[in-house]
Amino acid sequence: MTSPAAELHPAPDIAPGSVILELRGLEKKYPGTHALKPVDLAFRTGEIHAIVGENGAGKSTLIKLLTGVMPRTSGEVMWEGKPVALATPHEAMALGINAVHQEVVLCRHLTVAANMFLGEENVRYGLLQQRAMVRDAQKIINDLGFDLPAHVMLGDLTIGQQQLIAAARATVRGTKFLIFDEPTAYLTRKEADQLFALIRRLKSEGVTIIYISHRMEEVFELADRVSVLRDGTYVGTRNIDETDDAELVRLMINRSIEQIYHKEHFDLGPVILETKNLSGKGFEDISMTVRSGEIVGLYGLIGAGRSEFVTTVYGRHAKTAGSVLWDGKEVSIASEHDAMRLGMALAPESRRDQGLCLNLPVGLNLNLPIYKRISRNALISGAQEKQQAERQIAGLRIKTPSRHALASSLSGGNQQKIVIGKWLNHGARLFIFDEPTVGVDVGTKAEIYRLFSALLSEGAGIILISSYLPEVYELADTLHVFRRGRLVASHGFHEASHEEILSEALEAAKQKHGEQP
Amino acid sequence: MSTETLTVEKPKRNYNVLFGLTLLALLVLLWIALSLATPSFASSTNITNLLRQGSMIAILAVGQTFVIITGGIDLSVGAIVGFCTVIPAMMINAGWPVWLAVLATLCVGLAIGVFHGFGIVKMGLPPFIITLATLTSLRGIGLLMTGGSSISINNDAFQEFSRNSFLGVPNLFWMVILVGVPAYIFLHHSRWGRYLFSVGSNAEASRLSGVNVSRTIYMAYTLSGLCAAFVGVLLASRIGIGNPTQAEGWELQAIASSVIGGTSLFGAIGSVHGPLLGAFILATINNGANLLNVNSFWQRVITGALIIIIVYFDGLRRRGK
Numbered sequence: 001m002t003s004p005a006a007e008l009h010p011a012p013d014i015a016p017g018s019v020i021l022e023l024r025g026l027e028k029k030y031p032g033t034h035a036l037k038p039v040d041l042a043f044r045t046g047e048i049h050a051i052v053g054e055n056g057a058g059k060s061t062l063i064k065l066l067t068g069v070m071p072r073t074s075g076e077v078m079w080e081g082k083p084v085a086l087a088t089p090h091e092a093m094a095l096g097i098n099a100v101h102q103e104v105v106l107c108r109h110l111t112v113a114a115n116m117f118l119g120e121e122n123v124r125y126g127l128l129q130q131r132a133m134v135r136d137a138q139k140i141i142n143d144l145g146f147d148l149p150a151h152v153m154l155g156d157l158t159i160g161q162q163q164l165i166a167a168a169r170a171t172v173r174g175t176k177f178l179i180f181d182e183p184t185a186y187l188t189r190k191e192a193d194q195l196f197a198l199i200r201r202l203k204s205e206g207v208t209i210i211y212i213s214h215r216m217e218e219v220f221e222l223a224d225r226v227s228v229l230r231d232g233t234y235v236g237t238r239n240i241d242e243t244d245d246a247e248l249v250r251l252m253i254n255r256s257i258e259q260i261y262h263k264e265h266f267d268l269g270p271v272i273l274e275t276k277n278l279s280g281k282g283f284e285d286i287s288m289t290v291r292s293g294e295i296v297g298l299y300g301l302i303g304a305g306r307s308e309f310v311t312t313v314y315g316r317h318a319k320t321a322g323s324v325l326w327d328g329k330e331v332s333i334a335s336e337h338d339a340m341r342l343g344m345a346l347a348p349e350s351r352r353d354q355g356l357c358l359n360l361p362v363g364l365n366l367n368l369p370i371y372k373r374i375s376r377n378a379l380i381s382g383a384q385e386k387q388q389a390e391r392q393i394a395g396l397r398i399k400t401p402s403r404h405a406l407a408s409s410l411s412g413g414n415q416q417k418i419v420i421g422k423w424l425n426h427g428a429r430l431f432i433f434d435e436p437t438v439g440v441d442v443g444t445k446a447e448i449y450r451l452f453s454a455l456l457s458e459g460a461g462i463i464l465i466s467s468y469l470p471e472v473y474e475l476a477d478t479l480h481v482f483r484r485g486r487l488v489a490s491h492g493f494h495e496a497s498h499e500e501i502l503s504e505a506l507e508a509a510k511q512k513h514g515e516q517p
Numbered sequence: 518m519s520t521e522t523l524t525v526e527k528p529k530r531n532y533n534v535l536f537g538l539t540l541l542a543l544l545v546l547l548w549i550a551l552s553l554a555t556p557s558f559a560s561s562t563n564i565t566n567l568l569r570q571g572s573m574i575a576i577l578a579v580g581q582t583f584v585i586i587t588g589g590i591d592l593s594v595g596a597i598v599g600f601c602t603v604i605p606a607m608m609i610n611a612g613w614p615v616w617l618a619v620l621a622t623l624c625v626g627l628a629i630g631v632f633h634g635f636g637i638v639k640m641g642l643p644p645f646i647i648t649l650a651t652l653t654s655l656r657g658i659g660l661l662m663t664g665g666s667s668i669s670i671n672n673d674a675f676q677e678f679s680r681n682s683f684l685g686v687p688n689l690f691w692m693v694i695l696v697g698v699p700a701y702i703f704l705h706h707s708r709w710g711r712y713l714f715s716v717g718s719n720a721e722a723s724r725l726s727g728v729n730v731s732r733t734i735y736m737a738y739t740l741s742g743l744c745a746a747f748v749g750v751l752l753a754s755r756i757g758i759g760n761p762t763q764a765e766g767w768e769l770q771a772i773a774s775s776v777i778g779g780t781s782l783f784g785a786i787g788s789v790h791g792p793l794l795g796a797f798i799l800a801t802i803n804n805g806a807n808l809l810n811v812n813s814f815w816q817r818v819i820t821g822a823l824i825i826i827i828v829y830f831d832g833l834r835r836r837g838k
Contacts, residue, residue: 340727354725357718359785368715368726371708378707422726 019081020045020208021066021097021177026075028061035061038075039234041227043177048199048209050223050240052216053252054468058232059212063179066210067099068092096176100166100183108155108162113137115154116169144168144198160191167198178202179210184218196222214301216245216506228252249502261474262446264453265493266293268477271328272430272461273344275313278322282308283485285322288478290430290461295452297476298465300505305485306465307349310432314346315339340369342430345423347416349434349465355419356407363389363403365418369426392421397447413444420451431455432463437471449475469498481505536779540794544801551805558808565687569679569755571800572689573598573748577767578774578792579700580744583737585775586704588717588784589637589644591738594745595767596655597629599760601749603659605675606668606759615675619750626746627739629655634735644738652768659761668759679754689751693793696744701789713737717784773820774799777827798823 021043028036036058043049053059064070066077068086077084079095086092106115113134114121122129122136137150146164154162163183170178180199184192199209199222211222219226220240228235228251235251269292278286283305290296298306312319315333323330326342333339339346348354357365366389367374374384389403396417400410407415416436423431433452437445452462452475466472472479473494481489481504489496489504551558577594584591601622608618629651636647670676681688704710712733715723724730748767753759776782777798778791799820806816 336725337727337729346725348725354719354721356722357715357785360714360718364711364715368711368723368728371711375708378709379702380706380708380711382706426727 018045019043020079022078024076024078026062026065026077027073028058028065028070029073035232036065037233041234041237043208043210044225045208046203046206047224048203048211048222050211050213050219050226051229052213052219052226052248053229057229057252059229060181061232062229063099063181063210063212066092066177066179067097093173096174097179098170098173098175098177099179099181100163100170102182106154106162106166106169108153110154111151112141112148112154112157112165113150115165116140116150116172118169120173140172141165141168144171144194144201146194160187163187164191164195164198167195171198171202175202175207177208177210179212181212182214183211184213184215192218214506216248219248220245245503246499249499252502261449261470262453263474263493264456265477266456268293269459272326273313274325274328276323276325278309278312278319278324280308280312280319281317283312283482286487287322288480288487288490290463292429292459292461293456294477295456295462295464295475297472297479298463298482299469299472299479299501300467300482302467304482304505306482307434308485309482310346310434310463310465313339314344314432340426340428343428344430344432345426345428346432347419347423347434347436349438356415358408359406361404362393362398362400362407362410362418365407366392366403366422366425369422388425392425395424396421396451411444413447416444416448420448424455428460430461430463432465434465435467436464437466437468469502473498473501537788537790537794540778540791540798544794544798547798547801547805551801551808555805555808558805563804563808565682567797567800567804568687568690570804571797572687572693573751573755574767574770574774574800575693575793575796576696576744576748576751577771578778578796579696579789580741581768581771582775582778582780582787582789582792583700583704583713584644584741585772585780585782586713586717586784586787587734587737588720589734589737590648590772590782591633591741592645592648592768593629593633593651593655594741594748594771595764595769596652596659597626597742597745598749598752598764598767599762600655600659601626601746602753602756602763603663603668603759603761605750605753606670607662609670609672609675610668615672622750623743623746626742626744626749628742629746630739630742631735633738633742634731637738638731638734656761663759663761670753670757670759675754676757679751689755692747692751696747697789697793704787704789709733709736714785770796770799770820773824776824 019042023039023041025038025040026036027038028034039062051059051062061070065072066086068089068091071087077086084091084095086097092098107118110118111134113130113136116137117133122133134151141148141150146161146168148157148161148164154165157165167180167183183195187195196218199211203209211219213219223240225237225239226243226248227237228248230252238247271289271291273290274288276287286309288296298309300306308317311317313324313333315335315338318334324333325331331338331342333342336346357368363385367385370388371380374381374388386403392398393400393403398410398414398417398421400414407418410418420433420436436448452464455462464472464476477493479491479493479496479501480487481491481501483505489501491501548558557563577598581591581594604622604625605615605618608621609615613621633644633647633651636642636650637644640647679689683691704713712723712728713736715726715728716730716733720730723733748764752763756763774795775787775792776795778788778793778795780787780792802819802823803816806813806819
């Protein structure tokens, strides 16, 4: 496959089309989740290979394995025909594997030039050659056609510009294999075009590119081949000119609907919550109602404004326009405290950051919202504290040795049950679940869904945010689609197809792109 | 369910008790060793003296622990103690009744604590910075008030208090119990105590659970200020003067006692009995070193080494769990 010359100079001389990196049964298991089922896939030298899939399909797991951030559970990775361990990020970088992440992971308080050469500084007699580095960095940036200064603090640039610097940085490091993870999420169209030019240029220099994106039009614009992941399973690879939008979408979501969704339909009662033309930071003009016994699903891509909308309803952020009605009466919710007093409960998206006190006991977490109720004159009733905690542990089947065990010792699914359990104790009537089943195994998912039914049967209403289409599709009585901060479509239960809903959520990007000549 | 719960409950309970017992054992061991090494250690005068020495740091450590549990730190307590020897001295010499002077001093401590809470919650300053600023300013204000000299307190009854004993135990030690018992109930049996832990563990999750995080932070620093002002009064009584430069470095001793007593500087882990024992372990080491004629400079080195050893082993055990 490789010529004798290639063996002497492996980097530049590998013929296009030869395999640079091959995965053989690459697999990753976490306790309780099978994040990536065995993948067999070969990347060719100098190709742009797109990887698409829904959130949780296993894309980020794959990247983490390839960049050595996490060890694989089993399988082999062949780099230029030889097996490699990829046990540390350092090893991956030494091979020439680099990644540009969605979030910029550079030092904001250093200059652009310092970031470009971080770890490979130009040093003479033990002294940094600052001026030379700024000059070299500026030359690289200019060569790439970016109009950016090299001497300013990285933090003074926009996120998009920082992203370009991160990409430029990867080019100076002898990169042979470069992974872009949703690089355009924060870019303007102009910046994205500059990035695409850079990617094409890298390709022409023989660098292999992995391009991960939600945006179909970018995939079709850039990629040579595209691979689809779904629920941690590798579905297949297509040449870009032999496939289309519709086929990819079908591959991404065409899953057997597992028997985990036990949708029970309850009689819808009175409206609990109504928003009228509500606007705030990150969303505009949202009108919807939640009735007793109803699950209202909010579907959209990450950053579509769903979390911002519910946290504003919940009093975290101030609204800029519109009104919120509770039981038909207009209310002003100035803080989370007001929302709780009305009877709202929010199980936030990031349970580690916002939902739990991880290094405190399970029982304390469960009782945190109700200590006021179970204490008299500020002194806690030990008996009630025990009873309330153990009732929830038993009722939700939280797997914990005791209520004294630390929350951090539990699995992700059981932690999520604590987050939910503390609001059951509190006696709320409207539950907002923001991505409640992220990182949760199927069995626990089913239990969480059963819990939804139990809440509904008691007359509660639920707002369910999920980026996992089958979840909202199978559970929501009313499904609202968000796109770029707006509510763009609403459907009743099973009224629209997966394909319709997904294209509604994606469409804005497509149209916007279409406007650009 | 209940039987299952009960059987597993024990190890966790035991861990806290075990750590307390380890500290207690360490303290007793030190006492036995010192009694054997030097005849003067076990004398009643020395023990009384040791209890007096340890008591004031112990009270400071309790307040400090509340703050550390929330994930903060209070560097100002030593300066508050010094400042709060001046206040009662001036008031008593001006003819105020002692009870009123004490009450006013406690209010001063309270106010300083509220100011810390304000700086952290409203101005967004890191606890380290705001309390460091108060540390240096309070010493300065005290020196301005006294003109740089000490004020002798002209009230024998006030000074008698710290020298006397009740039921054979020095009054100062009784003060530790006076503070320690309510502090224990507050931290372990009231919802405010739970909130201190929850804020230290995850302020955002606590806020989303309806905990008033700002009020909790105010409370922690206010209680620390209050404890420090109380120690100020006790010190004024013990030395009979008001002098703002007193209690130099006591904040570090209070932090050390707290940490030796099992408090985590990352927040959310701590107790009341631990820091109390920690304070008396430190006091014993200093006292013993004096009796053994160890160079007093060495005492500082030993204290530092002890902190490293105890915290290292505690960390090992927590990770091992």
